[in-house]
Amino acid sequence: MSQQILEAVVKSQLKTDLPALNVGDTVDVHVRIIEGAKQRIQIFNGVIIKMQSQGISRSITVRRIVANEGVERTFKIHSPKVATIDIKRHGHTRRARLYYLRDRIGKKRRLRDRRRGLANLIVKTASAKKTKAATPPATDDNSENK
Amino acid sequence: MATGLIGRIIGMTRLYDKSGRNVPVTVIEAGPCFVSQVKAAQTDGYSAVQLAYEDVKPRNSTVPVIGHDAKAGLGAKRVHREFRVAESVAGELELGQQVTVATFEGIGFVDVTGTSKGKGYAGTMKRWGHKGQPASHGVERKHRSPGSICSHASNRGFSGRPKKGLHMSGHMGDARITTRSMEVWGLDVKKNLLILKGAVPGACKGLVYIREAKRLCKSKARLAKAS
Numbered sequence: 098m099s100q101q102i103l104e105a106v107v108k109s110q111l112k113t114d115l116p117a118l119n120v121g122d123t124v125d126v127h128v129r130i131i132e133g134a135k136q137r138i139q140i141f142n143g144v145i146i147k148m149q150s151q152g153i154s155r156s157i158t159v160r161r162i163v164a165n166e167g168v169e170r171t172f173k174i175h176s177p178k179v180a181t182i183d184i185k186r187h188g189h190t191r192r193a194r195l196y197y198l199r200d201r202i203g204k205k206r207r208l209r210d211r212r213r214g215l216a217n218l219i220v221k222t223a224s225a226k227k228t229k230a231a232t233p234p235a236t237d238d239n240s241e242n243k
Numbered sequence: 244m245a246t247g248l249i250g251r252i253i254g255m256t257r258l259y260d261k262s263g264r265n266v267p268v269t270v271i272e273a274g275p276c277f278v279s280q281v282k283a284a285q286t287d288g289y290s291a292v293q294l295a296y297e298d299v300k301p302r303n304s305t306v307p308v309i310g311h312d313a314k315a316g317l318g319a320k321r322v323h324r325e326f327r328v329a330e331s332v333a334g335e336l337e338l339g340q341q342v343t344v345a346t347f348e349g350i351g352f353v354d355v356t357g358t359s360k361g362k363g364y365a366g367t368m369k370r371w372g373h374k375g376q377p378a379s380h381g382v383e384r385k386h387r388s389p390g391s392i393c394s395h396a397s398n399r400g401f402s403g404r405p406k407k408g409l410h411m412s413g414h415m416g417d418a419r420i421t422t423r424s425m426e427v428w429g430l431d432v433k434k435n436l437l438i439l440k441g442a443v444p445g446a447c448k449g450l451v452y453i454r455e456a457k458r459l460c461k462s463k464a465r466l467a468k469a470s
Contacts, residue, residue: 099253177263
């Protein structure tokens with residue numbers, strides 16, 4: 098019961114328009130920066146190497162390379178200081194924490210695009226069905242995706 | 244004026260303020276309480292109000308307490324607690340009257356009294372913040388010990404006993420603590436919730452007593468003035 102009450106308290110501050118983020122995604126984080134009375138938006142682009150916590154405390158750590166130096170920033174994704182988050186690419190990962198990227202240099206830093214996997218297949222099938230809804234029924238969904 | 248409230252700690256979470264800053268908050272389920280007794284200066288020597296909180300099965304209570312609550316027209320309550328109030332306030336209150344968190348509307352700061360979490364038998368480093376002994380330089384097996392507790396016949400008092408009030412190891416926590424002037428972050432009258440900035444003494448589900456802040460420290464007074 099306590100947990101439900103706490104969740105209800107923070108509910109109004111939770112963002113509903115956030116994209117479904119995953120570890121390995123390359124994202125643009127639009128950060129609000131306040132300089133005196135002015136406010137501008139700065140974009141931090143990089144790979145999500147870890148996601149932590151749940152609910153209003155949910156945070157992502159984004160890693161990028163600036164002038165040959167690795168830079169990691171952690172964002173509370175529900176914070177008002179994070180204006181928007183755009184997903185640029187989905188990277189293929191086999192673990193939840195991509196600390197091994199810290200040791201990688203050059204082209205090895207890149208993650209393979211997430212193409213394979215059941216989740217992707219389902220999305221493709223769904224979209225294929227949608228487009229073919231008007232046209233004659235699809236014969237075999239699986240064969241189309243291969 | 245707010246008389247006071249009895250409540251239970253729900254837990255802590257975080258909220259963002261207008262400038263986007265992250266604020267740790269404690270959510271307290273405060274009330275609804277009921278007036279079970281009103282004390283007046285004439286009859287009792289001082290004016291106060293006794294509030295009752297939380298229903299209890301009569302078989303888990305005692306007959307004197309049930310009778311006491313019945314006098315105010317209430318069912319059996321688990322917690323009773325007195326809050327000192329001005330005579331003018333006490334005069335307006337009636338027996339059995341409901342006191343909710345709505346009475347705290349417009350109040351910026353409150354004092355919260357609770358029972359701190361028990362830490363068991365704790366050493367001086369944890370209990371009093373002693374530094375302990377060095378890791379090396381000949382120290383063996385005594386790295387967290389308090390060191391000397393008595394010397395030179397207790398500083399030439401010739402008693403030869405450790406001085407009174409010397410910080411030593413012992414039971415820590417599980418004590419009544421009042422955290423003063425906590426900022427009120429918000430209230431939810433419908434759900435009887437009081438949201439305070441910062442931590443309050445005690446564990447989740449722990450009982451707390453809330454009253455309007457008696458006095459404010461300088462920084463809080465400045466905050467109150469600004470808002």
